[in-house]
Amino acid sequence: MSTPTIQFPAAATPASIVDALRAVAGDPPKVRASFAKGRCVRGTYRPSDRAEEITKSRSFTRPSRVLARFSVGCGGNPDVAETDRLALRGFSFRLGDVGHRSDILTQSAPMHFARTLDQMLAFLEARIPGPDGKPDLEKVRAFSAANPETLHRESYIAAHPLPAGFAGTTYWAVHAFPATNSRGETRFIKFKVVPVGGDVAPTEDEADAKSADFLYDDLETRIATGDIRFSVIALLDRPGDRTLDVTIRWPDEDDREAVRLGTIVITGLEANDACDASIFDPANLADGIGHPPDEIFAARHAAYTISLAKRR
Incomplete structure (x- = not known):
């Protein structure tokens, strides 16, 4: 059998990315094109005494209410099993008051699966199911062999255990954000x-016994019996760090200088309509946090807006 030839699509657009995400998931109606399965929550944010060293953004230097959403899966399947070990966990949150709001989108892996929009579209198109409901594995293998960086995220997820819950998972925003402090x-x-309290992972036996909705069951239990706390950390750049390639991590990223910007405390469940009626817009960043320069980030606002229109 000959190996399929993989060609990059010409000039991928946010709209074509949304269509491809939906096609991979079987085009389910009225759901997000990515991270379709989710639960809306509310809470508070309190800055640390070092936040202003990093940014003048009032989203991060002032206390505020928080609207957030925990989610599962990087695609548009609203029925993804939470026991799927390769499914991403997402945590999107909105900080700040009117006029100074920032939406930050994070996930349970520190890199994206594509460097450019064309590469992202080709990755997705290789995985669109055929008439039998399954993707062409030869096409997927050929694309992966030609684009090994698109496997970095999957390899990272596969090397880590299934999380015990949303509350015990570390999340990353995969982009490099320019942050400006009050000194300019x-x-x-x-x-x-x-x-x-750190990441929490179940034993193998505990993981095998989990239900398909265990993340949401655990979330509801944790909130009913207390609150959930996260530290928002800024990892600081070094000379030579790449800011355009979101498929790779910075060198020694886990061991480099970092500053705690503040603490998010999740205090209650929120009606899903509070999160579903609009979008967590990655382009919505209060002064002091700039837009990352990479190509994937540049397309996010338009893609999320298109996805919202389609699910309405």
């Missing part, structure tokens, strides 16, 4: 959101 000093940071 700008440097790149990456956001890392770490559960207070």
